[in-house]
Amino acid sequence: MKFNKITLVLLLASPSLFASPNLTISTSTNSRDFPLNSESPLIVPLTKASYTLKVTGIKGSCVAPAAQKVKFNQPLGLNCASPTELPIKIRFNGDYAFTFDADNKTIVINRQAKKSTQKAFKRPIPQVQCDTYDGGEVTVNLGDTYKDGTQLTDKISGQVVSVSQQQVTLTPAANSGGLILLEPLHKPIQEAEFNWRNANIYFVMIDRFNNADTSNDNSYGRRKDGKDEVGTFHGGDLKGVIEKLDYIQSLGTNAIWLSPIVEQVQGFVGGGNAGSFPFYSYHGYWTRDFTKIDNNFGNEDDLKRLVEQAHKRGMKVLLDVVINHSGYATLTDLQEDNITVVNPSENWPEQWGDWQPSKGQTWHSFNDNIDYNNAEWRNWWGGDWVRAGLPDYPKPGTNDRTLSLAGLPDFITESSKTVTPPQWLLNNPGTRVINRDNYTVADYLIKWQTDWVRRFGIDGYRVDTVKHVSGDVWTRLKAAATTSLEDWREENGKTGQPFWMMGEVWGHSAYRSPYYDEGFDALINFDMQKKMDQGASCFSQMADTYQSYADTLKQEPDFNPVSYMSSHDTELFFGRFKSFEMQRNAASALLLSPGAVQVYYGDEVARNIGPYADDFHQGTRSDMTWSLDVDRKKLLKHWQTLGQFRQDHPAIGAGNHQEIKQQNGYAFSRTLGADTVVVAFAGKPKSP
Structure with missing residues (x-):
C-alpha cells in the first residue's frame, strides 16, 4: 500500500566498490532506486512532502557538520563511516537535481526550472572486484563436507563426479553464470520435511x-x-x-x-x-x-x-x-x-x-x-470505528499507531469500547457481518x-x-x-x-x-x-550477507x-x-x-x-x-532449477552455513541433519 510521507535514502558508495552511487526514494511502504554519479546530476520529480535524506556508504574519514540544515543550492556535508540523516521539506511539486561531489563528499539539491521528460532509469552494472572464470574444468575444494568416494551431481549441468582428496573437478554449465550446485547423487528416499x-x-x-x-x-x-x-x-x-x-x-x-x-x-x-x-x-x-x-x-x-x-x-x-x-x-x-x-x-x-x-x-x-463537513458522514464507518478528518470522527494522530496512512480510515484497534458494525455493512449483499x-x-x-x-x-x-x-x-x-x-x-x-x-x-x-x-x-x-x-x-559479493x-x-x-x-x-x-x-x-x-x-x-x-x-x-x-x-525461457529454466534445488534441500535456507576456502572463486556448504549441499562459484565468466 502507499503512504505519502516519503523518505529519501542516498546510498553513496566509493567508486572502487560501486559503479555508481544509489538514490533510493522511499515511503513507509514504498521505495524506488535511481543511479547517481558525480559526472552529472540526477533529476527526480518530487511532490510536496516532508522527507528524510539518508546518505550511507561513503569511504574515507569525512565527518558531516553537526546539526546541519538542508538548504537548497548549497553543499551538504556527508559522513563516511556512518549514515548521514537530514530532514528535508519539499514545498513545490517539480523536478529536483541531486548532484554528488565524490571528491569533497558533498551533495547539492536544487529545483529544476524545466520538467523532466526522463521516465525510465537504467543503472550501470556495478564493476565490483570479482574472480573470473576462463572456461573449462574447475576444481572445487569441499573441505570435510563429504567423504572421499562420495558421488555428487551438479544440479545445473547434470555432471556426476566423485570426491577425491576432498575435491571434485567439473565444468560449470554454460548458462550458469559460473555457478555449481552439488548434491549427493543418491538422495535419501524419505522426502525432506518442510521447514x-x-x-x-x-x-x-x-x-x-x-x-x-x-x-x-x-x-x-x-x-x-x-x-x-x-x-x-x-x-x-x-x-x-x-x-x-x-x-x-x-x-x-x-x-x-x-x-x-x-x-x-x-x-x-x-x-x-x-x-x-x-x-x-x-x-x-x-x-x-x-x-x-x-x-x-x-x-x-x-x-x-x-x-x-x-x-x-x-x-x-x-x-x-x-x-x-x-x-x-x-x-x-x-x-x-x-x-x-x-x-x-x-x-x-x-x-x-x-x-x-x-x-x-x-x-x-x-x-x-x-461535502466533507456534512454530519451524514456519521453513517459511514462512524467515529467509534475509525479515525478520519470528518465531523465527529477522532482526528488522526502523528505516531505510527494513530496516523492515517495515505488518508485511509485508521481503525481504532486499541479501543476497549463496544461497537456495532455500520448499517450499510450489515446490509451489504452476501455479507457475513453480524452484530x-x-x-x-x-x-x-x-x-x-x-x-x-x-x-x-x-x-x-x-x-x-x-x-x-x-x-x-x-x-x-x-x-x-x-x-x-x-x-x-x-x-x-x-x-x-x-x-x-x-x-x-x-x-x-x-x-x-x-x-x-x-x-x-x-x-x-x-x-x-x-x-x-x-x-x-x-555472486561472491554475497559472502558477508550470507x-x-x-x-x-x-x-x-x-x-x-x-x-x-x-x-x-x-x-x-x-x-x-x-x-x-x-x-x-x-x-x-x-x-x-x-x-x-x-x-x-x-x-x-x-x-x-x-x-x-x-x-x-x-x-x-x-x-x-x-x-x-528465448531469453525468458532460459531465465525461467534457471529459476526452476535453483528453486527445485532449494526445495529438495531444506539445508539451503535452514541449515548451518560454512564457507569453504578456494584458490579461485567462492564456495560454501549448508547442512541440516543428514541434508548437506555445496554451492560453488567458479568466478564471473568472461564475456565471449
Missing part, C-alpha cells in the same frame, strides 16, 4: 496474474479508462491462479502468498499526485467488507478449490491481512450505501461510478462535489480475518503495516488463527504444521526485533534488495527473515538493469540465501515494468508475462 526457514514463497497479485474468467472483469460497475489502464482492474482472478498452480509449483514454490481477496471499495479515487488516472483497488489493500471475496477475484468455491489444489501439490496458502485501515469512500460506495454527502452537479451521471473528469478537471475533481455482543473494533477485525482460516484451512498470513497496530492485537490474531486452523483440521481429518505469520514492518532488515514476540514467525527483510546489485554482478544472515539464524531460534529482490511497493529488479544476465544472477543470489525467500510474480521471467503515469509504483504491478521469448 519455514527454507520457504520459497510466490507472491501473486491476483488481478495482474492470470484472467481465467472474463465475466467478472468489471464487477460493481467498475470501468476501464480506455488509455493505459494504470489503476484499473485487469481481470486476474482466483481461477487464474488455479490454472497456473503447476507452473508455480515448477519454481520450487512451497507457499503461495495471495494479495488480499476480500471485497474492495467498489469505485475509484484519483490516481497519482496530479489525479491523472482513475485508481481502483485492484491491489486489494482498500477493503470494504472483510467477510466477502471481491467479485472481481471470484467466489468461495474458487478459494476452496485453490486451497485444495495447492495443498495437493504440497504448497501452503497465505492470505494477506490488513487490519490497520479500511478503504476510501468512493462515489460508487457512497451511492450504494446511501451516505448522503454528495452534491451532484449538472450532467452528473445516474451511476456515480461512471463520473469522468470534464475539460480542466482531473480524476481528483469529483471531490469538489463531496455481536460486547465486540470491540479489534474483536470484529480478528473474527473476520480468522474466519477465512476456520472455513478454508488457510495455512498462514502475510500481515500488512505491522508497526501501525499495537502488538497485543497481533498476538491475539495469531492465537485466534492458530485455534481456527486447528478447528478446521479436526473437522476435516487433517494434520499439519502450526499456523504461520509473516509481517511487513516497513524498512525492517535481517535481525531479531521485539516484533517476533508479537506472534510473528517471520518478518519481510527489506535489506536484501539493497544487496542484490552487487550479488548479481558477482554469513551474517546465517549467524543470526543460528543464534536466534525463532528468527526468520523473508528476503526478496522485487516487490509491489519497491521496484522490479529487472527494471534496474534490464539485463537477463543480471536477472539470472540475482535469482541465484536470492534463492541460495539463508532464511526464507519471496518471489514476486514474474521475477522468474523478467517481467517488464508497466505504465505508471505519475505514480511509479503502479508500474511494478504490470500484467504477468506468459508469452516467453
Whole structure:
C-alpha cells in the first residue's frame, strides 16, 4: 500500500566498490532506486512532502557538520563511516537535481526550472572486484563436507563426479553464470520435511496474474479508462491462479502468498499526485467488507478449490491481512450505501461510478462535489470505528499507531469500547457481518480475518503495516488463527504444521526485533534488495550477507527473515538493469540465501515494468508475462532449477552455513541433519 510521507535514502558508495552511487526514494511502504554519479546530476520529480535524506556508504574519514540544515543550492556535508540523516521539506511539486561531489563528499539539491521528460532509469552494472572464470574444468575444494568416494551431481549441468582428496573437478554449465550446485547423487528416499526457514514463497497479485474468467472483469460497475489502464482492474482472478498452480509449483514454490481477496471499495479515487488516472483497488489493500471475496477475484468455491489444489501439490496458502485501515469512500460506495454527502452537479451521471473528469478537471475533481463537513458522514464507518478528518470522527494522530496512512480510515484497534458494525455493512449483499455482543473494533477485525482460516484451512498470513497496530492485537490474531486452523483440521481429518505469520514492518532488515514476540514467525527483510546489485554482478559479493544472515539464524531460534529482490511497493529488479544476465544472477543470489525467500510474480521471467503515469509504483504491478521469448525461457529454466534445488534441500535456507576456502572463486556448504549441499562459484565468466 502507499503512504505519502516519503523518505529519501542516498546510498553513496566509493567508486572502487560501486559503479555508481544509489538514490533510493522511499515511503513507509514504498521505495524506488535511481543511479547517481558525480559526472552529472540526477533529476527526480518530487511532490510536496516532508522527507528524510539518508546518505550511507561513503569511504574515507569525512565527518558531516553537526546539526546541519538542508538548504537548497548549497553543499551538504556527508559522513563516511556512518549514515548521514537530514530532514528535508519539499514545498513545490517539480523536478529536483541531486548532484554528488565524490571528491569533497558533498551533495547539492536544487529545483529544476524545466520538467523532466526522463521516465525510465537504467543503472550501470556495478564493476565490483570479482574472480573470473576462463572456461573449462574447475576444481572445487569441499573441505570435510563429504567423504572421499562420495558421488555428487551438479544440479545445473547434470555432471556426476566423485570426491577425491576432498575435491571434485567439473565444468560449470554454460548458462550458469559460473555457478555449481552439488548434491549427493543418491538422495535419501524419505522426502525432506518442510521447514519455514527454507520457504520459497510466490507472491501473486491476483488481478495482474492470470484472467481465467472474463465475466467478472468489471464487477460493481467498475470501468476501464480506455488509455493505459494504470489503476484499473485487469481481470486476474482466483481461477487464474488455479490454472497456473503447476507452473508455480515448477519454481520450487512451497507457499503461495495471495494479495488480499476480500471485497474492495467498489469505485475509484484519483490516481497519482496530479489525479491523472482513475485508481481502483485492484491491489486489494482498500477493503470494504472483510467477510466477502471481491467479485472481481471470484467466489468461495474458487478459494476452496485453490486451497485444495495447492495443498495437493504440497504448497501452503497465505492470505494477506490488513487490519490497520479500511478503504476510501468512493462515489460508487457512497451511492450504494446511501451516505448522503454528495452534491451532484449538472450532467452528473445516474451511476456515480461512471463520473469522468470534464475539460480542466482531473480524476481528483469529483471531490469538489463531496461535502466533507456534512454530519451524514456519521453513517459511514462512524467515529467509534475509525479515525478520519470528518465531523465527529477522532482526528488522526502523528505516531505510527494513530496516523492515517495515505488518508485511509485508521481503525481504532486499541479501543476497549463496544461497537456495532455500520448499517450499510450489515446490509451489504452476501455479507457475513453480524452484530455481536460486547465486540470491540479489534474483536470484529480478528473474527473476520480468522474466519477465512476456520472455513478454508488457510495455512498462514502475510500481515500488512505491522508497526501501525499495537502488538497485543497481533498476538491475539495469531492465537485466534492458530485455534481456527486447528478447528478446521479436526473437522476435516487433517494434520499439519502450526499456523504461520509473516509481517511487513516497513524498512525492517535481517535481525531479531521485539516484533517476533508479537506472534510473528517471520518478518519481510527489506535489506536484501539493497544487496542484490552487487550479488548479481558477482555472486561472491554475497559472502558477508550470507554469513551474517546465517549467524543470526543460528543464534536466534525463532528468527526468520523473508528476503526478496522485487516487490509491489519497491521496484522490479529487472527494471534496474534490464539485463537477463543480471536477472539470472540475482535469482541465484536470492534463492541460495539463508532464511526464507519471496518471489514476486514474474521475477522468474523478467517481467517488464508497466505504465505508471505519475505514480511509479503502479508500474511494478504490470500484467504477468506468459508469452516467453528465448531469453525468458532460459531465465525461467534457471529459476526452476535453483528453486527445485532449494526445495529438495531444506539445508539451503535452514541449515548451518560454512564457507569453504578456494584458490579461485567462492564456495560454501549448508547442512541440516543428514541434508548437506555445496554451492560453488567458479568466478564471473568472461564475456565471449
